[in-house]
């Protein structure tokens with residue numbers, strides 16, 4: 001059984017059909033830092049990477065010439081990850097420091113993320129380190145208009161990579177960037193053509209880094225105020241697919257009672273799971289305020305919490321949560337959070353709204 005700190009980080013590489021996932025992955029695989037990585041491609045006969053997979057078939061794990069392990073998924077991702085772990089533990093393949101899962105272009109990333117976070121056996125050995133989404137600048141807007149999966153791929157991304165920039169006009173690029181920012185104000189935005197994008201570092205998202213035993217909270221949050229402002233500015237001109245998607249944060253100064261946190265998360269995921277596209281949090285708990293908890297989830301599936309040995313930035317010990325929701329308003333979630341924290345409510349209209357809510361828990365006074 002692996003200790004929490006030994007969990008292997010998994011990066012999901014997604015993006016719509018033809019966006020440039022394989023092209024980017026092929027570049028990244030040339031980085032010597034990738035020799036300790038395993039790549040899982042959940043699409044057989046993927047064009048871009050075909051030449052690397054000459055002898056592979058089924059779920060066989062093969063070692064590439066540059067030392068990276070590679071396999072294709074025909075069955076379930078969970079089985080493939082379990083096989084990989086078994087192969088490592090029995091010494092059939094060498095240990096890996098990172099796994100990359102390249103999804104098919106049509107994939108909704110949520111089930112892929114959930115396969116890593118939600119299966120107890122898998123979650124013991126692997127932890128999701130984020131989603132990298134490639135967006136084709138030429139076709140991006142049209143794809144977002146026509147495919148809800150593409151909108152989700154962008155909304156849940158930790159990093160957005162723009163491909164084929166040289167083929168698009170500056171005006172098109174600006175419109176697309178505004179659309180992406182409205183959908184996902186906090187993701188790092190990078191140019192596929194940049195040399196730095198084609199390196200292993202692009203796959204590191206800092207949700208939890210086993211090497212440093214820490215989390216890059218600054219990255220998740222971005223510059224909140226600027227982003228929220230930008231988000232509202234663009235909210236009026238977004239398409240029907242993205243109009244209901246919101247990204248917001250909750251910040252709390254006082255450490256939180258573990259039971260209150262449990263109840264808040266439970267209610268959120270059980271009653272509103274399908275509207276919760278993504279949540280990431282670093283939480284100060286009242287029982288161990290010096291050792292924050294890292295939580296993250298997709299819809300109703302949450303990763304087993306990771307207790308950090310210390311705060312990433314000792315000067316900032318606030319609880320911070322980032323939520324990406326669909327059809328779940330910011331005010332509703334914030335009210336719920338305040339209610340579980342037992343915060344006195346000044347706004348009686350809000351309190352009434354919460355009490356009237358069918359989700360109010362019998363016997364629980366807000």
Ligand SMILES: Nc1nc2c(ncn2[C@@H]2O[C@H](COP(=O)(O)OP(=O)(O)OP(=O)(O)O)[C@@H](O)[C@H]2O)c(=O)[nH]1
Nearest residue numbers: 016017018019020021022023024048105163164192
């Ligand atoms: N000009 C230009 N072409 C690119 C870029 N990235 C990818 N392409 C081209 O776009 C096409 C699709 O790229 P792939 O890397 O196969 O895209 P993919 O996302 O893996 O595609 P699927 O696996 O079919 O979903 C190929 O012809 C690439 O050469 C880029 O940044 N600039």
